[in-house]
Amino acid sequence: xxxxxxxxxxxxxxxxxxxxxxxxxxxxxxxxxxxxxxxxxxxxxxxxxxxxxxxxxxxxxxxxxxxxxxxxxxxxxxxxxxxxxxxxxxxxxxxxxxxxxxxxxxxxxxxxxxxxxxxxxxxxxxxxxxxxxxxxxxxxxxxxxxxxxxxxxxxxxxxxxxxxxxxxxxxxxxxxxxxxxxxxxxxxxxxxxxxxxxxxxxxxxxxxxxxxxxxxxxxxxxxxxxxxxxxxxxxxxxxxxxxxxxxxxxxxxxxxxxxxxxxxxxxxxxxxxxxxxxxxxxxxxxxxxxxxxxxxxxxxxxxxxxxxxxxxxxxxxxxxxxxxxxxxxxxxxxxxxxxxxxxxxxxxxxxxxxxxxxxxxxxxxxxxxxxxxxxxxxxxxxxxxxxxxxxxxxxxxxxxxxxxxxxxxxxxxxxxxxxxxxxxxxxxxxxxxxxxxxxxxxxxxxxxxxxxxxxxxxxxxxxxxxxxxxxxxxxxxxxxxxxxxxxxxxxxxxxxxxxxxxxxxxxxxxxxxxxxxxxxxxxxxxxxxxxxxxxxxxxxxxxxxxxxxxxxxxxxxxxxxxxxxxxxxxxxxxxxxxxxxxxxxxxxxxxxxxxxxxxxxxxxxxxxxxxxxxxxxxxxxxxxxxxxxxxxxxxxxxxxxxxxxxxxxxxxx
Amino acid sequence: xxxxxxxxxxxxxxxxxxxxxxxxxxxxxxxxxxxxxxxxxxxxxxxxxxxxxxxxxxxxxxxxxxxxxxxxxxxxxxxxxxxxxxxxxxxxxxxxxxxxxxxxxxxxxxxxxxxxxxxxxxxxxxxxxxxxxxxxxxxxxxxxxxxxxxxxxxxxxxxxxxxxxxxxxxxxxxxxxxxxxxxxxxxxxxxxxxxxxxxxxxxxxxxxxxxxxxxxxxxxxxxxxxxxxxxxxxxx
Numbered sequence: 049x050x051x052x053x054x055x056x057x058x059x060x061x062x063x064x065x066x067x068x069x070x071x072x073x074x075x076x077x078x079x080x081x082x083x084x085x086x087x088x089x090x091x092x093x094x095x096x097x098x099x100x101x102x103x104x105x106x107x108x109x110x111x112x113x114x115x116x117x118x119x120x121x122x123x124x125x126x127x128x129x130x131x132x133x134x135x136x137x138x139x140x141x142x143x144x145x146x147x148x149x150x151x152x153x154x155x156x157x158x159x160x161x162x163x164x165x166x167x168x169x170x171x172x173x174x175x176x177x178x179x180x181x182x183x184x185x186x187x188x189x190x191x192x193x194x195x196x197x198x199x200x201x202x203x204x205x206x207x208x209x210x211x212x213x214x215x216x217x218x219x220x221x222x223x224x225x226x227x228x229x230x231x232x233x234x235x236x237x238x239x240x241x242x243x244x245x246x247x248x249x250x251x252x253x254x255x256x257x258x259x260x261x262x263x264x265x266x267x268x269x270x271x272x273x274x275x276x277x278x279x280x281x282x283x284x285x286x287x288x289x290x291x292x293x294x295x296x297x298x299x300x301x302x303x304x305x306x307x308x309x310x311x312x313x314x315x316x317x318x319x320x321x322x323x324x325x326x327x328x329x330x331x332x333x334x335x336x337x338x339x340x341x342x343x344x345x346x347x348x349x350x351x352x353x354x355x356x357x358x359x360x361x362x363x364x365x366x367x368x369x370x371x372x373x374x375x376x377x378x379x380x381x382x383x384x385x386x387x388x389x390x391x392x393x394x395x396x397x398x399x400x401x402x403x404x405x406x407x408x409x410x411x412x413x414x415x416x417x418x419x420x421x422x423x424x425x426x427x428x429x430x431x432x433x434x435x436x437x438x439x440x441x442x443x444x445x446x447x448x449x450x451x452x453x454x455x456x457x458x459x460x461x462x463x464x465x466x467x468x469x470x471x472x473x474x475x476x477x478x479x480x481x482x483x484x485x486x487x488x489x490x491x492x493x494x495x496x497x498x499x500x501x502x503x504x505x506x507x508x509x510x511x512x513x514x515x516x517x518x519x520x521x522x523x524x525x526x527x528x529x530x531x532x533x534x535x536x537x538x539x540x541x542x543x544x545x546x547x548x549x550x551x552x553x554x555x556x557x558x559x560x561x562x563x564x565x566x567x568x569x570x571x572x573x574x575x576x577x578x579x580x581x582x583x584x585x586x587x588x589x590x591x592x593x594x595x596x597x598x599x600x601x602x603x604x605x606x607x608x609x610x611x612x613x614x615x616x617x618x619x620x621x622x623x624x625x626x627x628x629x630x631x632x633x634x635x636x637x638x639x640x641x642x643x644x645x646x647x648x649x650x651x652x653x654x655x656x657x658x659x660x661x662x663x664x665x666x667x668x669x670x671x672x673x674x675x676x677x678x679x680x681x682x683x684x685x686x687x688x689x690x691x692x693x694x695x696x697x698x699x700x701x
Numbered sequence: 702x703x704x705x706x707x708x709x710x711x712x713x714x715x716x717x718x719x720x721x722x723x724x725x726x727x728x729x730x731x732x733x734x735x736x737x738x739x740x741x742x743x744x745x746x747x748x749x750x751x752x753x754x755x756x757x758x759x760x761x762x763x764x765x766x767x768x769x770x771x772x773x774x775x776x777x778x779x780x781x782x783x784x785x786x787x788x789x790x791x792x793x794x795x796x797x798x799x800x801x802x803x804x805x806x807x808x809x810x811x812x813x814x815x816x817x818x819x820x821x822x823x824x825x826x827x828x829x830x831x832x833x834x835x836x837x838x839x840x841x842x843x844x845x846x847x848x849x850x851x852x853x854x855x856x857x858x859x860x861x862x863x864x865x866x867x868x869x870x871x872x873x874x875x876x877x878x879x880x881x882x883x884x885x886x887x888x889x890x891x892x893x894x895x896x897x898x899x900x901x902x903x904x905x906x907x908x909x910x911x912x913x914x915x916x917x918x919x920x921x922x923x924x925x926x927x928x929x930x931x932x933x934x935x936x937x
Contacts, residue, residue: 073790301717302721303724352732386739386745
């Protein structure tokens with residue numbers, strides 16, 4: 049193994065944040081390279097400080113390194129200054145543990161959790177000295193695998209990857225590692241390896257599928273030979289309690305985003321928010337047993353010395369033992385010094401005075417609530433069933449416990465959204481600020497953070513024509529105008545042009561690969577960073593490829609639409625999603641199926657799964673099926689053929 | 702009660718910033734279960750204060766910090782230092798510890814000068830020798846200096862207490878330059894000396910060897926390295 053450190057170190061005085069490139073953190077694994085281990089390089093395709101907190105990366109890193117037939121090291125995308133230095137001195141992409149060249153690994157695994165990082169994947173492959181496209185690589189190159197939420201529409205980047213793992217990765221690693229290891233020892237061909245891999249559950253090998261077009265219209269993506277499955281179904285860890293990872297924490301030596309101990313309390317969400325891809329593709333809900341959560345908190349604090357613990361999930365206040373978990377955090381200070389609790393994603397209907405009181409005992413961590421839309425009509429459309437009473441009760445809880453500012457997160461450009469609906473965002477934020485003033489909080493302020501909605505694969509809104517950049521700017525003008533009239537409100541918004549690029553990469557098909565490569569070749573790396581982003585690159589490269597932005601992003605699809613991801617299954621029935629979209633347009637809602645009868649989305653029934661909750665009782669507070677009275681709504685009729693899901697709820701021990 | 706530590710920063714970890722070092726200590730202190738005094742206010746923080754910042758990328762065997770232990774916390778200084786050292790990242794090592802007699806004066810106010818060592822590559826020895834001789838003969842050496850965003854100049858000659866080329870041979874062929882530079886009012890940044898000698902800062906690697914208190918004519922090391930900590934120090 050070549051140690052590149054002597055060639056890397058002289059570059060460090062010439063770049064910003066050199067700590068990104070040194071490794072040597074506590075908690076890393078250093079296995080001997082001489083061993084018969086299959087060598088994995090796990091890459092998060094953004095900077096070190098953005099990628100390190102990624103839970104998926106840390107979980108897979110530990111599971112691989114615990115095996116006696118694997119080793120895993122990490123890499124991130126070098127910032128432009130470092131990339132330039134590396135190219136000028138012919139230093140290839142390297143791992144942080146051994147500073148080993150990327151091409152000396154057997155497998156390179158990319159974690160893909162945001163579409164705008166796709167050009168960084170190409171940057172990494174190029175810095176590694178590898179051909180960009182799977183078709184140009186052979187047995188002499190590492191196998192390039194992708195995982196993460198973006199893989200639910202892998203087509204825009206299909207040409208660059210040898211395989212994708214769809215869904216939870218924990219249980220896929222063993223078979224993948226053994227298959228790759230066996231082929232390495234027997235010197236089997238790359239083509240034969242890919243054929244073997246496509247038979248593993250949850251593994252999608254794009255080169256064994258061909259998209260078929262009529263004119264410019266996709267009519268389907270089909271296997272090119274027999275033995276290749278027609279549809280690849282996602283993998284789901286049925287019981288999170290069997291996977292208490294990460295248990296050995298890597299503690300970054302330099303500041304990273306979300307710099308705290310993150311403990312995942314559950315996976316999946318059944319609130320049914322129609323815009324939310326994460327909620328749709330990670331069903332059903334699988335809670336971690338409270339005792340295990342406590343052990344992970346105690347062990348994590350002991351190993352890291354962090355002073356803040358975040359309970360992570362898609363909606364942490366929904367965790368059925370949330371108060372017990374928060375209590376455990378704030379009382380654990382007796383052993384390790386003061387420890388604050390934070391809940392990074394909060395539904396307002398489950399945030400109570402008790403919870404606020406517990407959190408503030410140590411430190412008032414930042415509070416962000418996500419009502420997502422300003423008007424009740426709009427929230428029915430997106431099925432985010434939070435009443436104004438819920439919101440103001442939650443906001444009041446926080447202000448009464450000493451918080452002076454909070455953030456509300458909203459989407460704009462949603463289906464059927466009028467300018468009145470957009471304006472209601474500011475009205476809601478202003479009323480929230482007034483709640484604070486009425487409670488005597490001086491300088492009570494509320495920031496409304498507003499992002500343009502990007503429709504995603506496997507959601508009810510996958511048929512929806514995304515709002516245009518012009519229309520989103522008009523909505524921002526409306527927001528700013530209203531904010532000037534109403535006190536106590538700040539508006540922050542996401543660049544509508546970035547939403548356009550995200551739209552291209554989210555619902556595009558395999559032809560987008562050419563566009564992504566062209567954007568990268570033009571210098572378009574780090575597209576999630578505003579200082580590096582240029583929408584014109586995306587528009588001009590899309591047009592140069594003979595594709596239409598209008599067609600890919602803004603076109604309203606009908607029920608005959610064939611999607612680029614129809615051969616990838618999250619378990620959701622397409623007709624369920626279509627019906628849910630139609631219901632949204634009439635403002636008909638669905639309830640949280642954890643606590644109400646099943647409406648047969650397809651996931652539990654097709655994949656033989658069930659909800660796993662730590663407690664059989666719904667948490668206090670909350671509008672959806674939790675006993676609180678909602679304003680009048682039309683609820684969609686449930687499927688009477690399916691037994692009430694309450695009977696299927698398994699209680700985790 | 703204030704406890705003062707001297708620590709090293711060597712190897713890859715030299716590339717983390719001063720701020721990052723502070724965060725490492727914050728966590729190591731918590732893992733060592735040392736109870737600290739907290740500041741008052743909206744967001745209470747433990748009371749830890751560092752000495753003079755070390756440039757990122759420089760090695761050191763003479764970094765300092767003070768922290769304030771909570772009233773009623775029972776400890777033995779040497780054991781506390783040893784425990785803390787075991788919880789720090791590899792490359793950062795506590796090499797001496799004491800409870801200072803003077804509990805009031807901050808490290809920044811206490812320190813009068815530092816010893817620095819430069820490894821300089823790609824330069825003939827004669828060029829370095831003549832540059833150093835010329836510097837030492839000058840009564841004033843002016844370099845550009847930016848303070849609070851304003852570009853200006855500064856005379857660094859009074860703050861360079863000693864400067865010499867180390868004649869002992871070096872394995873990698875680089876030249877060794879040693880300097881004692883003032884802190885406080887005549888403070889000289891190590892990079893300013895290179896600039897005055899007309900050297901490219903990127904061609905030199907830097908190490909801090911000592912920090913002193915007291916009169917510049919008779920300086921005293923703030924803390925001497927404890928004899929039993931000598932083992933881990935390498936490459937200095």
